[in-house]
Each structure stands twice: as C-alpha cells, then as structure tokens.
Amino acid sequence: MPDSALEGIRVIDLSQGIAGAYCTKLLADLGAEVIKIEPPEGDYARRLGPFPNDVPNHDKGGLFLHLNTNKKSVTLDLESQSGRVVLRKLLANADVLVESESPGVMASRELGYEQLKGEFPGLVYCSVTPFGQTGPYAGFEGNSLAAMALSGLMYITGDPDKEPLCTGGEPAEYFGALHAWVAILAALEHRAANGGGQHIDVSMLEALGCADEYNTTMYAYLGAIRKRFYSRHAIPTYPSEIFPCRDGNIVVIGGATGFPLMMAILIEQPEMENNPLFQNLWLRFMQWEKFEEVLRPYLTEHDWEDLLTRAQELRIPFAAVLDAKTLLENEHLRERGFFAEVEHPELGKVPVAAYPFKMSETPLRVGRSPLLGEHTHDVLGEVGSEAEDQLVLRERGVT
Amino acid sequence: MTLPLEGIRVLDLTQVYAGPTCTRILSDLGADVIKLEGLKRMDITRNFVMPENTGKDDYWNRSGYFLLRNGGKKSITLDFNDPEAVELVKRLVPHADIVAESFTPRVMAKFGLDYESLQGIKPDIIMVSLSGYGQTGPWRDFTAYGMGLEPASGISSVTGYRNGEPLRTGISFTDPYSGVVGAGAVLAALHCRRRTGKGQYIDLSEHESAIPVTGYAIMEHVLTGRMPERIGNRSEWYAPQGCYRCKGDDNWLVITIRDDAEWEAFCHATGHPEWEDGRFGDVLGRFRYHDELDGLITSWTREQDQIEAMHLLQKAGVIAAAVLNPKQVLLDPHLGERGAFDVIEQPDVGKRPVSRQLGAKFSAFVPNSARPAPKLGEHNREVLQGLLGLSDEDLARLEEQKVIGDTPEGAVPLDVMRMFVQWPTTTFLQMGTIAGLDADYREQLGITGDEK
Numbered sequence: 001m002p003d004s005a006l007e008g009i010r011v012i013d014l015s016q017g018i019a020g021a022y023c024t025k026l027l028a029d030l031g032a033e034v035i036k037i038e039p040p041e042g043d044y045a046r047r048l049g050p051f052p053n054d055v056p057n058h059d060k061g062g063l064f065l066h067l068n069t070n071k072k073s074v075t076l077d078l079e080s081q082s083g084r085v086v087l088r089k090l091l092a093n094a095d096v097l098v099e100s101e102s103p104g105v106m107a108s109r110e111l112g113y114e115q116l117k118g119e120f121p122g123l124v125y126c127s128v129t130p131f132g133q134t135g136p137y138a139g140f141e142g143n144s145l146a147a148m149a150l151s152g153l154m155y156i157t158g159d160p161d162k163e164p165l166c167t168g169g170e171p172a173e174y175f176g177a178l179h180a181w182v183a184i185l186a187a188l189e190h191r192a193a194n195g196g197g198q199h200i201d202v203s204m205l206e207a208l209g210c211a212d213e214y215n216t217t218m219y220a221y222l223g224a225i226r227k228r229f230y231s232r233h234a235i236p237t238y239p240s241e242i243f244p245c246r247d248g249n250i251v252v253i254g255g256a257t258g259f260p261l262m263m264a265i266l267i268e269q270p271e272m273e274n275n276p277l278f279q280n281l282w283l284r285f286m287q288w289e290k291f292e293e294v295l296r297p298y299l300t301e302h303d304w305e306d307l308l309t310r311a312q313e314l315r316i317p318f319a320a321v322l323d324a325k326t327l328l329e330n331e332h333l334r335e336r337g338f339f340a341e342v343e344h345p346e347l348g349k350v351p352v353a354a355y356p357f358k359m360s361e362t363p364l365r366v367g368r369s370p371l372l373g374e375h376t377h378d379v380l381g382e383v384g385s386e387a388e389d390q391l392v393l394r395e396r397g398v399t
Numbered sequence: 400m401t402l403p404l405e406g407i408r409v410l411d412l413t414q415v416y417a418g419p420t421c422t423r424i425l426s427d428l429g430a431d432v433i434k435l436e437g438l439k440r441m442d443i444t445r446n447f448v449m450p451e452n453t454g455k456d457d458y459w460n461r462s463g464y465f466l467l468r469n470g471g472k473k474s475i476t477l478d479f480n481d482p483e484a485v486e487l488v489k490r491l492v493p494h495a496d497i498v499a500e501s502f503t504p505r506v507m508a509k510f511g512l513d514y515e516s517l518q519g520i521k522p523d524i525i526m527v528s529l530s531g532y533g534q535t536g537p538w539r540d541f542t543a544y545g546m547g548l549e550p551a552s553g554i555s556s557v558t559g560y561r562n563g564e565p566l567r568t569g570i571s572f573t574d575p576y577s578g579v580v581g582a583g584a585v586l587a588a589l590h591c592r593r594r595t596g597k598g599q600y601i602d603l604s605e606h607e608s609a610i611p612v613t614g615y616a617i618m619e620h621v622l623t624g625r626m627p628e629r630i631g632n633r634s635e636w637y638a639p640q641g642c643y644r645c646k647g648d649d650n651w652l653v654i655t656i657r658d659d660a661e662w663e664a665f666c667h668a669t670g671h672p673e674w675e676d677g678r679f680g681d682v683l684g685r686f687r688y689h690d691e692l693d694g695l696i697t698s699w700t701r702e703q704d705q706i707e708a709m710h711l712l713q714k715a716g717v718i719a720a721a722v723l724n725p726k727q728v729l730l731d732p733h734l735g736e737r738g739a740f741d742v743i744e745q746p747d748v749g750k751r752p753v754s755r756q757l758g759a760k761f762s763a764f765v766p767n768s769a770r771p772a773p774k775l776g777e778h779n780r781e782v783l784q785g786l787l788g789l790s791d792e793d794l795a796r797l798e799e800q801k802v803i804g805d806t807p808e809g810a811v812p813l814d815v816m817r818m819f820v821q822w823p824t825t826t827f828l829q830m831g832t833i834a835g836l837d838a839d840y841r842e843q844l845g846i847t848g849d850e851k
Contacts, residue, residue: 005591022611030587048636050619062618066611113762132760137733140713145632145640146720149653152728154642156569158560160831163642164651164722166632167568168557169612176758178579183759185586186428190403190763192593198763206739207758211575213416214448215725216740217463218833220751221450223840224824225726227649229832231567233546235447240546242555242565249565251547256443286826312541317531319547321565323556324620324627327610332538338607350621356580356608358533360514361599362591 004031005362009188011035012090013071014078015100016043018144018170019204020128021067022177024098027184028070029355029365035090035379036071037078042372043068052347058372059346065369069342069352073370074379078109089383091116096124096184102141103133113199123197124187128180130172132203147172147205152215158228165228175211176204236285242321245299249321250307252295258316259284266311267298342368400764402429407589410488410495411435411472414442416545416571417605418501418529419468420578423756425497425585426471427766433495433782434469434773435488437478441775441807444468446820450748458820459775459807461748466772470743470753474773475782476803484802485510487787492520494786497585501529504539514600523598525588529581533604545571548606553613559629576612577605638685639692642722645705649834651722652705654696654712656685661717668715669699724834729844741769742846750846776805 009032013024021036021043028034036043045067046058074090077083091097097116099106106112106127113125127133130142131150140146148154148166158165180202187198218224218234226234232241240253254263260278264270277284277291284291299307304320311318322330328339328351339351355364407430411422414436426432436442447464477484489512492498498517500507507513507528514526528534531543549555549572555565584601592598610617615635616627632653634640640655656662659681666675674695678684685692700708705721712719723731729740729752737760740752755768783789783803797803809816827833841847 003595005587007594026583048615050615050622052622054623060622062622063615066614066618131733132737135733135736137713140720141716141718142720143655143718145634145653145655146718149642149651149720149722150728150731150733152723152725153568153570154653154722155651155724157558158566158569162560163632163644165558165560165566166642166653167554167572168559168629169554169615171554171568171572171612174612175576175579178576178583179758182424182579182583182586182757183761185583185590186403187761187763188590189428189586189593190401190761192590193403193405194401194763196763198761200762201760203737203758205758206734206737206755209728209734209739210579210754210756210758211570211572212725212728212754213570213575214464214467215570216729216752216754217448217467219726219729219837219840220753220844220846221448221463221748222822222824223837224822224827224833225724225835225837226569227724227832227834228569229830231569232832233569234827234832237546240544241567242550244564249550251550253544253547255542255544282823286830315542317542317544317547319541319543319551321550321555322553324553324613324616327553327613327617328620332532332536333607335536336533336604336607338610347622351617353611353614353617354607356577356611357584357601357603359584359588359599359601361597 002362004365005359006030006032009033009096010094011096011098012037012087012094013098015098015128017045017100018067018173019176019180020098020100021045022174023128023180023184024071025067025069026177026181027096031362031365034071035375036068036073036370037076037087038073038372040075040077046372057346065344065347065350066352068369070365070367071370072375072379073373074376075373078111084109084111086380086383087111088119090379091120091123093383094123095188096126098126098128098180100128103129103138117197121196122191124184124191124200125197126180126184126200126202128176128202128204130204132206133201142204144170144172144204147208150205151209152212153208156215156226156228157231160227160229172204172208175207176202179207179210236281238281238285238288239291239295243296243299245302245304245307247303250299250304251319251321252299253317253319255317262314262316266314266316267295340366342366344368345371402764402767404429407431407496408494409433409497409499410491411499413499413501413529415444415501416468416574417578418499418581420575420756421527421529421581421585422472422499423468423470424579424582427757427768429767432472433491433778434472434474435477436474436775437480438476438801438804438806438808439478439480442469445775446816449820456817457747457774458817461745463751466743466745466751467753468756469772471767471770472773473778473782474775475779476776478802479510481802485512487783488512489520490787492517492524495521496525496589498524498526499529499581503542504528504530504534518598523592523596525585525592525598525601527581527585527601527603529577529603529605531604532606534602543605545574545605548573548609551606552609553616554609557613557616557627557629559631561629561631561633563629565629573605573609577603577608580608633689638682638689639696641693641696643693643697643700645700645703645708647705650705652700652703652708653720653722655718657718658682664715665712665717668712668717671699726837743769743771745771746774752844752846774805775807776803779803
C-alpha cells in the first residue's frame with residue numbers, strides 16, 4: 001500500500017461546527033493525522049443531529065459523522081491553564097492548527113498566532129470565521145445564511161415577487177472549508193519551498209463571494225443590478241432550470257447546440273424547429289411564458305429518466321434532480337463507488353460520501369468519525385503527559 | 400516576495416467556469432498558467448458581459464466574465480483539430496508540471512493526450528480532469544452544465560420556498576465549487592510529488608464533488624428514514640430564522656436566533672420585551688409559532704433601514720445580515736477594507752473591480768490576483784518561441800495556416816457576434832431580471848477617468 005498524499009502531516013483541529021471540520025476532514029482523508037481537540041462537552045456539531053429515532057446522543061450525530069471521518073478525538077479544556085499546557089505539547093509535533101473562534105478569543109487564551117509563532121515558527125495557523133479577522137464586520141455574529149445575504153448570492157436566488165432565498169445545505173460553511181483547505185495546502189507548499197509557517201485568515205463570506213458568477217461584473221461593466229428571477233440566469237441561456245415532469249423533476253438545458261433542432265426532436269414536435277421561439281434565443285428568453293406553454297405539457301407526460309436519456313443521446317445537457325434517497329440509489333454513483341459503507345460503533349453500518357475526487361497513485365482513506373474523547377488517552381500518552389498528570393486533568397474535568 | 404507555486408507551470412486546457420477557477424487560483428498562488436484555446440474554439444466566456452461598445456472591434460478581449468477567471472494567465476491559440484497543433488501541445492508537456500482539462504472523457508484520449516500518453520512524455524506529470532460526471536460509470540459521457548449539476552448533486556432538493564418546487568441557486572453553483580476542489584487536488588498532488596517524486600492522475604467529477612453539501616439531508620434519510628423537506632430560509636436547529644422585509648422596495652434582512660439569551664437580546668433591541676416570555680419563551684415555542692413570529696418580526700423590520708437594523712441587532716449579539724444586491728456588494732465597507740475586490744486595469748476596457756478567487760488572506764505572501772486577462776493568442780510568440788524554439792518563419796507559417804492567431808473564427812460571422820454580445824439592458828429592466836440600471840456606475844464605483 002503506497003503512502004497517502006499527506007502522509008506525515010499532523011493537524012491540530014480546534015474548530016467546531018461545519019467549516020473547520022469539513023476542511024480538516026479533507027486533510028484527514030488525504031492521510032494527514034488530524035487530532036480534533038474538543039471541549040469536555042464535545043464539538044457543538046455533535047448536537048446538531050440528525051439522530052436515529054431523533055434521540056440526541058453526542059456519539060450518534062449524522063452530520064458530525066459526515067464532517068469528521070478519519071480524525072482522532074481528544075477532549076481538552078482550553079479555558080484552563082493545564083489544558084493549554086497540554087495543547088502546547090501537542091503543537092510541538094504539529095504542522096497545522098485550525099481554529100474557528102470569534103476574532104480575539106484565541107489571543108485571550110494566549111493561543112493567538114502572534115503568541116505561538118515564536119515557539120512554533122513552522123506552524124501553519126488557519127482561522128476560519130464567518131467574516132474574517134479584520135474589517136468592520138469582524139466582530140459580527142454569523143452563519144451560512146448571513147454570508148449568503150452579504151455575498152449578494154441570496155439577492156439573485158429565488159422568485160422576483162418573493163423574499164430572497166438561501167441555498168440549502170449551509171453552502172457558505174462548505175465554501176469556507178474548501179478555501180481553508182486550499183490555503184493550508186498552499187501554505188505547506190510555501191513552507192517547503194521557502195521555510196516558515198504563517199497565519200491564514202479565511203472568511204466564509206469571501207469564500208462564498210468568490211463563487212459569484214457575474215453579478216458584480218454586470219454592475220462593474222454595465223451598471224446593471226441583477227435581481228432574482230426564478231433563479232434564472234441573466235445570460236440568455238434560457239431554459240436552464242428545473243421543470244416538473246411526470247414522475248418528479250428534470251433540469252431542462254438547451255446548451256450550445258440544443259436549439260432549434262434537437263429540442264424540437266426531443267419533444268417530438270419537429271415542426272417547432274422553425275418556430276421563432278426555438279430559433280431565436282433572445283426571443284425565447286423574453287417570451288419565456290410562451291415557450292413554457294409548449295414545453296411543460298410534454299414534460300408532464302414523460303418520466304425523468306426517459307427525458308434524461310433521450311436528451312443526452314441528442315447531446316443536450318439535461319440533468320437529473322436528485323435527493324437524499326435517489327442519490328443513495330443512483331446507479332452511476334454506485335458504479336463509481338461514491339458511497340462507502342463504514343462501521344460505526346454506535347450507528348452500525350452507515351454510508352458516507354466519498355472524497356470529492358479520485359487519485360491514481362495515492363489512497364484516500366475511508367473511515368468513521370471518532371467517539372467523544374476516544375483518543376484522549378493515547379494521544380496525551382504520546383506527548384508524555386504522565387499518567388498522574390492525566391489523572392489531575394481528569395479530576396479537574398479537563399480530559 | 401516568493402509565492403508558493405513559483406516555478407510551477409500549468410498547461411490549462413480548461414474552458415468556461417470550473418476549470419478556469421481551478422487554474423486561476425493556481426495562477427494567483429504563483430504558477431505560470433498557459434491557457435490553450437483554439438481560434439475555432441475560443442473560451443465561450445469571452446462572449447459574456449461587455450462594457451459599452453466604444454468602437455473597439457476585438458470584443459473577445461474585453462469580457463468581464465472572462466477576466467474574472469483568467470486574469471494573470473497566458474493565452475496561446477492551438478486548435479486540437481489540427482495535427483500539427485496537437486504535436487505542439489505534446490512538445491509543451493515536458494515544460495509543464497500540471498495539465499488541467501475539462502473535456503468529456505473521450506476527448507483527451509482521442510487526441511493522444513490521455514494520462515498514460517502524457518506520462519510517457521513526462522513521467523512525473525500531474526493531470527487533473529474536471530468533468531461533469533467523472534471518467535467512469537454509466538453517465539461518464541453525459542454532456543454537463545453547472546446549472547444541471549447543482550440539482551443532480553442533491554442541493555436543489557433542499558433549496559426552495561416552503562412547500563415549493565426545488566430551485567437552483569442564481570449561479571452555476573457546482574462550477575466555482577468544483578473549481579476550488581480542483582485547486583486543492585493539484586496542491587495535494589504537488590505535495591505528494593515533492594516527497595515521492597511521482598506525479599498522478601486526478602479524476603474530479605464536478606457532480607460528486609458538490610454532493611457533500613447535501614450531507615445533512617443524506618444523513619437524515621440514512622438515520623431516520625425521513626425525506627428532508629424544503630424549509631425556505633428557516634433552520635433545522637434554530638428559531639426564529641428568516642429573511643424579513645425592511646424599509647424600501649426590495650430590501651431584506653436575515654436574522655437567526657440561536658438560543659433564549661439571543662431571543663431576549665433581540666426583544667430588547669427591537670423594543671418588544673413583551674415577545675420575550677410566554678409562548679415564545681423557549682425554542683420549542685418559537686418553532687411552533689414560527690409563522691406568527693415572522694409576522695411580528697416583519698412588523699418591526701418593515702420600518703427599519705436594512706443596514707441600520709443589521710448594526711443594531713449585531714450590537715446586541717444577534718446574527719443579522721442585510722441581503723445585499725450586487726451593487727451594494729461592490730460598495731460594502733467591510734469587503735472594501737478586506738480587499739475582496741482588486742481594481743484591475745484591463746486593456747481596452749479600463750479599471751474594473753474584480754473579485755478575488757481565493758477567500759483567504761496569508762501573512763507570509765499576497766496572492767498575485769490583480770492582473771488583467773490575456774488577449775486571445777497574446778502569448779503565442781512568447782510561449783512557442785521561448786519554450787519550443789520555433790523560428791519566425793515557423794510562426795508566420797502557422798499563422799497563415801490559421802493554427803495560431805489573434806482573431807476567432809466562429810460559425811457566426813464576427814459582425815453578427817458583435818451585435819449578439821451587446822446585452823439589451825433596457826429589455827432586462829422591463830422584464831425585471833435587473834432591478835436597476837445606473838448610467839453613472841463608474842462614478843459610483845470611483846473608476847472613472849481612463850475609459851478607453
């Protein structure tokens with residue numbers, strides 16, 4: 001078995017919640033040793049569920065499992081001096097630290113970057129927060145919804161006559177996670193080439209803002225303020241959205257070559273090839289309601305798999321609208337081995353989503369999340385915390 | 400100042416959105432990115448978002464959409480349908496560390512540019528393929544757009560108004576998402592190559608890469624058997640949460656109350672201590688009477704300026720954020736102070752604010768993000784002569800054969816394309832796809848004075 005890509009990299013993860021955890025999961029699955037430091041009551045993500053039978057249990061949360069595969073869990077109270085002493089011992093052998101406290105909190109515990117860099121000059125120290133370490137909103141409370149709002153992406157999502165709509169799944173947390181992961185890997189490259197660690201300041205808002213396709217560009221180039229319009233593109237690519245069909249939904253996309261002929265063939269009305277709504281994309285964009293009068297009746301008489309297959313045969317980029325159940329059952333994903341079953345001591349066999357890409361030469365680890373404090377004894381033993389130290393810590397409720 | 404990827408060269412065969420995001424991040428981190436386009440197959444985003452037509456004919460060098468994801472790269476034109484061009488691409492491979500591509504799976508093999516072939520030319524090459532559905536499996540040859548991959552990833556199944564249909568985000572969500580994933584994949588492979596001396600192949604399915612965003616919903620189905628519902632702007636965990644109308648036509652504020660203490664703070668900050676106890680006193684009550692609470696909260700927000708209300712509630716420790724429109728985003732004081740936008744001087748366009756593509760600030764270096772996008776074929780001579788040693792005569796002959804050049808050759812005549820790429824903004828305004836049209840937008844953005 002060859003080594004993993006990040007073999008030998010050690011990460012101390014102090015973060016709680018989603019963004020920091022998904023970032024370090026991406027590092028852990030790549031082979032880094034990730035030691036998750038949790039307060040005695042555990043990462044708050046352990047309390048977010050979902051739980052079997054809806055009974056809360058800090059070792060049975062589904063979201064926590066999703067976000068913390070292949071990590072070790074050590075409980076340590078960083079509010080206490082002895083907890084911080086143990087953390088410094090752990091940092092002596094670490095390459096990366098990830099934290100997600102509000103700006104200023106780590107410094108108040110004498111664990112800010114400025115306070116640690118003298119002792120640990122090679123440490124890559126990454127802070128992941130909703131709005132970053134500086135600027136007028138640095139002290140704001142935030143979450144994915146607030147980042148969606150301030151990024152401009154919410155204003156352009158949803159129906160024109162309704163309130164702006166947030167994308168589901170806490171997207172700013174995941175974008176923040178990806179940008180932190182990329183930044184940490186870049187800082188490790190920088191250290192390898194030039195020596196020295198550094199501080200990385202990741203803002204979930206800015207990570208999400210990077211995903212803005214052309215909304216600020218439309219203002220900066222045309223003075224036009226784009227608004228939500230059924231989440232439809234302002235670019236005349238209509239249609240490229242979700243429509244109901246007989247047994248669910250289907251994404252209808254004309255793409256570069258779908259109109260006029262291929263779409264007319266698909267809906268079994270070849271004469272529509274000569275219809276101006278099929279011929280002229282600007283007209284179709286402007287008179288979309290007329291176009292939908294042609295399209296919708298056909299879709300409601302056909303099933304999504306049939307529409308998808310026939311559209312793809314005509315090289316029209318239709319897509320499926322999948323949900324939790326149909327993703328798990330999807331034949332394409334099954335053949336690619338996307339969901340791997342892991343054995344969890346409290347949850348039994350559970351399918352978990354695979355890594356977001358495959359690598360030809362280095363394995364990607366498949367594993368479960370740790371129970372709360374599962375590795376406290378082993379990890380503290382490794383850094384020479386004597387048995388009696390641990391006992392003292394345990395008496396104080398630290399470990 | 401040394402950047403982390405200095406000395407790394409990327410052959411960038413990607414186009415449009417996901418791939419160019421990946422290589423733009425690598426470019427900002429110091430890599431030398433050479434973007435390959437064909438005169439008959441230039442990046443189509445060179446057609447998107449033009450400034451006013453000021454008489455310049457080369458509209459394809461002035462697109463805002465293209466600048467956003469290609470600033471700082473070099474552009475060369477080599478058409479894969481020409482066997483000599485494919486040979487030149489192969490001669491560039493020994494000079495590269497990374498090859499990035501975003502074709503459907505069969506294309507690279509067809510041109511003899513698959514991973515095995517590239518490895519034969521350069522044993523430690525790192526190759527990343529960003530495709531819609533990956534290199535294997537029954538959907539591998541599907542043609543894919545980002546607008547379709549977001550619903551296919553499951554995200555749309557949990558996006559939508561309560562009891563409403565599934566909806567997409569107003570952007571091609573999976574493109575920027577998988578683009579960032581691609582950048583991380585390359586960095587991980589580079590890290591590994593430095594230690595082991597080996598390159599590798601990365602199969603990135605844009606569809607799969609975004610599925611983890613649906614993680615909570617998948618786990619809910621796995622552990623409870625329930626199907627997650629669309630809940631609009633509400634939360635699985637906290638109540639109340641929502642998007643509330645403020646003073647003005649289309650101004651909104653999002654609010655999340657995470658616990659009883661925040662609810663108390665909210666009630667006091669808004670001058671409504673009477674909401675604090677009773678039915679709304681705990682989170683179960685606030686979930687049960689959420690509809691009624693939304694009405695009460697709106698009765699307060701309706702009279703508030705969205706920005707002032709955000710500051711008022713944040714001062715009380717409550718999560719509140721104004722729903723900014725794209726113009727407000729560009730003028731936002733926080734994003735401004737953070738440097739989220741570089742002002743880039745694009746030839747034949749002038750200065751424009753352009754979003755950075757990496758939402759991280761580094762203490763040891765500053766990513767090189769503030770560079771203009773290359774003109775089509777701008778670096779043909781520099782690359783083909785500088786790296787491959789082609790003579791002036793070679794270049795002249797290739798130009799004559801239209802293998803290289805600086806003017807696209809599409810099926811649509813250029814004068815027709817010039818009309819097409821001018822967006823009818825007044826029609827957009829009538830339709831309601833834009834909320835406003837500012838003639839003085841450059842004054843408002845402070846970028847006047849040098850319009851070409």
